[in-house]
Amino acid sequence: MLKLKNEFSLERDISGCGLCGIINSKKIKTNGSDIKKAISIEHDRGNGLGGGFAVYGNYPDYAELYAFHIMYDNLSAKKDVEEYLKNNFIIEKEEPIPTFKTSKIYDHPYLHRYFIKPKSDRQDKLFHELGDDDFVVNSVMLINQNYNGAYVFSSGKNMGAFKGVGYPEDIADFYKLEEIEGYMWTAHNRFPTNTPGWWGGAHPFTLLDWSVVHNGEISSYGINKRYLEMYKYNLSLKTDTEVITYILDLLIRKHGLPIRLAVTVLASPFYHNIDKMDKNKKELLIALRQIYGSALLNGPFAIVFSYSNGMIAMNDRIKLRPLIAATMGHFTYVASEEAAIRAVCPSPDSVWSPKAGEPVMVEFEEPMLQKGGLVSL
Amino acid sequence: MTKSSFSNIQSEYLALVDHNKCVRCKRCIQNCGWGVYSFGGDRIISDHNKCVACGRCYTYCPEGAISIVKNPTVVRENANWKDGLMKDIWRQSETGGILISGMGTTFKYKKYFDHVLLDACQVTNPSIDPLREPMELRTYLGKKPSKLDIEFDKNDEPILKTKMPPQIELQTPFVFGAMSYGSISLNAQKAMALAARALGIIMNTGEGGLHDDLVPFGKNIIVQVASGRFGVHRDYLNSGIAVEIKIGQGAKPGIGGHLPGEKIGVDISKTRMIPVGTDAISPAPHHDIYSIEDLRQLIFAIKEATDYEKPISVKVAAVHNIAAIVSGIVRAGADIVYIDGYSGGTGAAPNIIKNHVGIPIELALAQVDERLRNEGIRNEASIIAAGSIRSSADAIKAIALGADAVAIGTAALVVMGCHVCGKCNTGNCSWGITTQRPELVRRLDPEVYGEKLYNLISAWSHEIQEVLGAMGVNSIESLRGSRERLRGVELTDTELKVLGIKHAGF
Structure with missing residues (x-):
């Protein structure tokens, strides 16, 4: 039986990593070969125990439907989950996720995908009026928590996560990413220290349209987790990435913070800098710290998070992990190592190392790149 | 006889x-x-x-x-x-x-702080050097909204729409515990006021009113309203940065206080607004608070009197059902809850109460924090933990268990020379702390001991920074409530459960 859920460590999973991201702000699609090449350069940043990709724009024919990618370690789990899905969702299409047997990925769970939307007359409507997004979030958490042997690893619209146990270049071959096209790609190479062979633990971690790849260990995990639990998030995976994703979901989707402010919560400026700002900005940033102090991600990280409107890459507030960015025309690249970028884009227009806590933000249809966080505030 | x-x-x-x-x-x-x-x-x-x-x-x-x-x-x-x-x-x-x-219990109960160990970084995440990197201890006490509302100005710049409730800014998460003028000398209060101002923290008047000499320190003072209502008037309520309603005290939960008439000289009489030589008796309950809804009325009466510009703190002793009690206090509108554990100090208390009533602050704090989180109201009030915080280690552990700040009383008096002899009630303190005898009070120089208090809190703050750095975080809010960084030793499963921490090794 393959491990889908975190039953290894009592509290949480720790890993080091390599990551890459490629986005085209004009939504021009490319296949998965570039991202595979880039992440394969960072081979040594992983140990073969986790690799994964997220791609956006890959399901244009089902763009209005939630694309659930689910891994099962046995068929009875599949039967149980499908019964839940049938009761609550309209299933437009379901099929096994296409894979290519390679000798390097020798053991894998059942991988299935569903294009679905919540039924308008579903049972929970008797009790409360949940929006579709909220209902999907609840369903994902329900399945991941309560259904043994089943794990939803992707649930957004017109996007998908493809991940597993292995080096990312092998995972790319396994999922035949060269046949998939998208306008935004992220990739991850994992170096776990205490959770071998855990399919669910590979990155990216996704929820709705959010996907996060992450290199780091959040030293503030304990309080981040307790803070999210206060808002009824269930942290079943016990990974830092899960925490980051849920914090973003809380800040942006539930609390309606603009993304440029949400990132200042994750890596908040220091008080000695805030104190020098003009009155309005100071007031705002102090209030953000007062209210969202428990959501501050403290400790080393470089993350790339993607959503339907773009991509953000950033470091922790004192840049304890590597992150390099580059642009070439409408393409923006981010990676743990410059070599990974140069492997697919040998002479970019510009290359820079983003400053601590200052996000690189790229949005679609707005070719102007915003460099650095606080300038754009 | x-x-x-x-x-x-x-x-x-x-x-x-x-x-x-x-x-x-x-x-x-x-x-x-x-x-x-x-x-x-x-x-x-x-x-x-x-x-x-x-x-x-x-x-x-x-x-x-x-x-x-x-x-x-x-x-x-x-x-x-x-x-x-x-x-x-x-x-x-x-x-x-x-x-x-006087002073806290002399009984040797289990000290849970001494059975909790802290975490540090190794390899997978780096520790941070507090001598080279910023290490933030700034803390804000007061009610926090659960979310912020933002609007945009004409340049599309986000500006704050939410009106923030009043906050107390502390440069380091310490406050001086409530010790009244009467129970301690004016010079002892002055030493704390000087230190609080220099440190950017606060002291607490206790229930004895605010002496004129301390009025200029208002921004660093919490004024207290206790059951005796000594020295309470409108200007008093507005002269500090916050108002505290004292319900109970860790050393003597459930009972009032008694400052004997011989200690009520002219100055104390003026400050407490009672005649010279009369006993100052604080009733066991507030006679206008016989239930939680009465507390709400007093909280809002004080908020009205202070134009909603001051956070209202409620101080309670840690007793058996403390989690539910604090939940009620938060829902009654308190902005800060000050929880005093059973080994906290006092100017005078019956030994039967002091040695046998109440529960340890560690357990109370852990349960209160957990309960407020379960109810989704932890943001509604800040928590100050007190009751024998003896070192920066105790403070760090209290913060990791969920406190926003810790209060120190006895430790501050030890700075002034106190040897915890426990005879505060007699009024003969040779150190000039818990006495009103002029020849004894005179020997306590507020400036000398103000500086020593400053030194102590600075030293403890540096120690907290050292620990934060070792844990790989650079801000106190990343430690607050982060019980994952704590492990227990020599504790039973039940004790670990109450504390919400794992045993060392896990």
Whole structure:
């Protein structure tokens, strides 16, 4: 039986990593070969125990439907989950996720995908009026928590996560990413220290349209987790990435913070800098710290998070992990190592190392790149 | 009842003077507030019965001629009938009274802080060097909304739409605990006020009102409203940065206070707004608070009187059902809840209460924080933990268990020379702390001890920064409530469960 859920460590999973991201702000699609090449350069940043990709724009024919990618370690789990899905969702299409047997990925769970939307007359409507997004979030958490042997690893619209146990270049071959096209790609190479062979633990971690790849260990995990639990998030995976994703979901989707402010919560400026700002900005940033102090991600990280409107890459507030960015025309690249970028884009227009806590933000249809966080505030 | 001329109670300590070293300067006579020493013509004579081992005499003896030793005369050993128990019986059989003493409990209960260990980074995440990187301790006390509303100005810049409730800004997560003018001297209060101002933290008036000399320190003072309502008037409420309603105190949950008339001189009488020489009696309950809804009324009456510009703190003692009690207090509108554990100090409390009532702050705090989180209202109020915070380690552990800040009382008095002799109630404190005798008060120089308090809190703050750095975080809010960074040793499963931490090794 393959491990889908975190039953290894009592509290949480720790890993080091390599990551890459490629986005085209004009939504021009490319296949998965570039991202595979880039992440394969960072081979040594992983140990073969986790690799994964997220791609956006890959399901244009089902763009209005939630694309659930689910891994099962046995068929009875599949039967149980499908019964839940049938009761609550309209299933437009379901099929096994296409894979290519390679000798390097020798053991894998059942991988299935569903294009679905919540039924308008579903049972929970008797009790409360949940929006579709909220209902999907609840369903994902329900399945991941309560259904043994089943794990939803992707649930957004017109996007998908493809991940597993292995080096990312092998995972790319396994999922035949060269046949998939998208306008935004992220990739991850994992170096776990205490959770071998855990399919669910590979990155990216996704929820709705959010996907996060992450290199780091959040030293503030304990309080981040307790803070999210206060808002009824269930942290079943016990990974830092899960925490980051849920914090973003809380800040942006539930609390309606603009993304440029949400990132200042994750890596908040220091008080000695805030104190020098003009009155309005100071007031705002102090209030953000007062209210969202428990959501501050403290400790080393470089993350790339993607959503339907773009991509953000950033470091922790004192840049304890590597992150390099580059642009070439409408393409923006981010990676743990410059070599990974140069492997697919040998002479970019510009290359820079983003400053601590200052996000690189790229949005679609707005070719102007915003460099650095606080300038754009 | 006639008083026997003989007492069964032998002196606890012997004040021994080495007459070869003694130069008869009589400084010990002058320094001892208890009258132990007198001059017998050619040598110093000690009345051992009066000695409380407060340490003043030997500290100030220029020749090192004095030693205070435990009286070696034994009361016959018996593990069940310890000599303290027998002495208490003799005392009570002589007086017929309740035994009263100052300071916190002297009983040796389990100190949970001493069974909790901290985490540090190794390899997978880096530690941070506090000497090279910023390490933030700034803390805000007060109600926080659960979310922020933002609007955009004409340049599309986000600006704050939410009106933030009033906050107290602390440069480091310490406050001085409530100690009233009356229970301690004005000079002791002044020392704390000076230190609080220099440190960017706050002190607390306690229930004895605010002396005129302290009014300029208002931004660093919490004014307290207790059941006796001493010195409470509209200007008083508005003269501090926050108002605290005192419901209970860790050393004496469920009972009131009594400052005897002989301590009520002109100054205290003016500050407390009671006649000179009258007993200042704080009733056990507030007589306008017989239930939680009454507390809500008082909270909002004070908010009205202060134009909603001051956070309202409610101080309670840690008792058995503390989590539910604090939840009620938060829902009643308190912005800050100050929880005082059973080993907290006092100017005077009956031993029966002090030694047997209440629960440890560690357990209370852990349960309160957890309960407020389960109810989704942890943001509604800040928590101050108190009740014998003895070191920065205790403070760090309290913050990791969920406190926003910690209060120190006894530790601050120790800075001023206190040796925790537990005789505060007598008013003879040789250090000039818990006394109103002018000749004793005068020796406590507020500036000297203000600086020492500043030093202590600065030192503890540096130690917290050191630990934060070792844990790989650079802001105190990343430690607050982060119990994952704590592990227990020598604790039972139940104790670990109550504390919400894992045993070391897991």
